[in-house]
Amino acid sequence: MSGCPLSVEGMASVLPASNKSMKSDRNTNVGKKFVHVQNPYLDLMDEDILYHFALGTKTHNLPVMFGDVKFVCVGGSSNRMKAFALRMHKELGCEGDGEEMKDICAGTDRFCMYKTGPVLSISHGMGVPSISVMLHELIKLLYHAQCCDVTIFRIGTSGGIGIEPGSVVITDTAVDSFFKPRFEQVIMDSIVTRSTELDRDLAEELFTCSKDFPHFPTLIGHTMCTDDFYEGQGRLDGALCSYSREKKLDYLKRAYKAGVRNIEMECTVFAAICGRCGIKAGVVCVTLLNRLEGDQITTPHDVLVEYQQRPQLLIATFIKQQLGLCRTPPPAPASPERTLQC
Ligand SMILES: O=P(O)(O)O[C@H]1O[C@H](CO)[C@@H](O)[C@H]1O
Numbered sequence: 001m002s003g004c005p006l007s008v009e010g011m012a013s014v015l016p017a018s019n020k021s022m023k024s025d026r027n028t029n030v031g032k033k034f035v036h037v038q039n040p041y042l043d044l045m046d047e048d049i050l051y052h053f054a055l056g057t058k059t060h061n062l063p064v065m066f067g068d069v070k071f072v073c074v075g076g077s078s079n080r081m082k083a084f085a086l087r088m089h090k091e092l093g094c095e096g097d098g099e100e101m102k103d104i105c106a107g108t109d110r111f112c113m114y115k116t117g118p119v120l121s122i123s124h125g126m127g128v129p130s131i132s133v134m135l136h137e138l139i140k141l142l143y144h145a146q147c148c149d150v151t152i153f154r155i156g157t158s159g160g161i162g163i164e165p166g167s168v169v170i171t172d173t174a175v176d177s178f179f180k181p182r183f184e185q186v187i188m189d190s191i192v193t194r195s196t197e198l199d200r201d202l203a204e205e206l207f208t209c210s211k212d213f214p215h216f217p218t219l220i221g222h223t224m225c226t227d228d229f230y231e232g233q234g235r236l237d238g239a240l241c242s243y244s245r246e247k248k249l250d251y252l253k254r255a256y257k258a259g260v261r262n263i264e265m266e267c268t269v270f271a272a273i274c275g276r277c278g279i280k281a282g283v284v285c286v287t288l289l290n291r292l293e294g295d296q297i298t299t300p301h302d303v304l305v306e307y308q309q310r311p312q313l314l315i316a317t318f319i320k321q322q323l324g325l326c327r328t329p330p331p332a333p334a335s336p337e338r339t340l341q342c
């Protein structure tokens, strides 16, 4: 994050041991949409240790480190999220080549985190349990840092259904394996059902933005979240397979009929947790294959690398537009393209 005009590098971010946790009056900022938590116990705690990030309210000055965050991008792989941070570094016109950018979570190898100006880039690993742990700590971090008007994106990979590999799917509805827009969470010995609503306007805005990239198809559709890559997604190539090829195809075709265009492993919990905490959320995943045609990912590595960049390209452009750093769309003749002071 060094050299970026919007970064907080250089300010005291690690607190002396004696410091109290950072708390402030959120009521002074009327009109702003603050990230909130849904836990009455949190404010009663003297200290909050974000264990999987190796950060804490007494050891780190979270408002100084993260108070300006407006966009958070999450994705499964740490390399992808570092690449996205480097891309944003360049796109925001920050100084240097970004190679000096530090992993804020270097104290742990669970997740990686990079900050470029108002953009935070974080990995979440694979599957609901992993992203769920990350999201709890991320949202507490944004809450402790008193962040407001935050938008969060998941930029991922997925298996497509009935669409060309390399297509980018912007999720309108995150559904479970029964094609229902819900996330069922086992909480102790109860099952709690939460809504998986995503921001429709955001999906439409992203779709409009995708028109800048005619070299790959982008569409809006339902995304199905499963708890497994193999049997959970009806694959015939796992170590176990308890159904027939016909049953698999019947399932995928029913999914398609229900509006599902791609399958991945995190979108329902992502939508459910972000929605409950007042964070505008979007899911954008590229498809690596068409599941009606096969299960194995046979696409060459270099093509897969290019595919993975598609959601990044779209989100980076969207963020630049939101920050007023892009001319498109709409062209603004009266106000020339803004540049950031580095
Ligand atoms: O590419 P990412 O973000 O990891 O997402 C997808 O890829 C993983 C499976 O290969 C799952 O986590 C799935 O959701």
Ligand SMILES: O=c1cc[nH]c(=O)[nH]1
Residues within 6 Å of the ligand: 157, 158, 159, 160, 229, 233, 263, 264, 265, 288
């Ligand atoms: O088929 C696929 C490809 C990527 N990620 C998934 O979850 N499934």
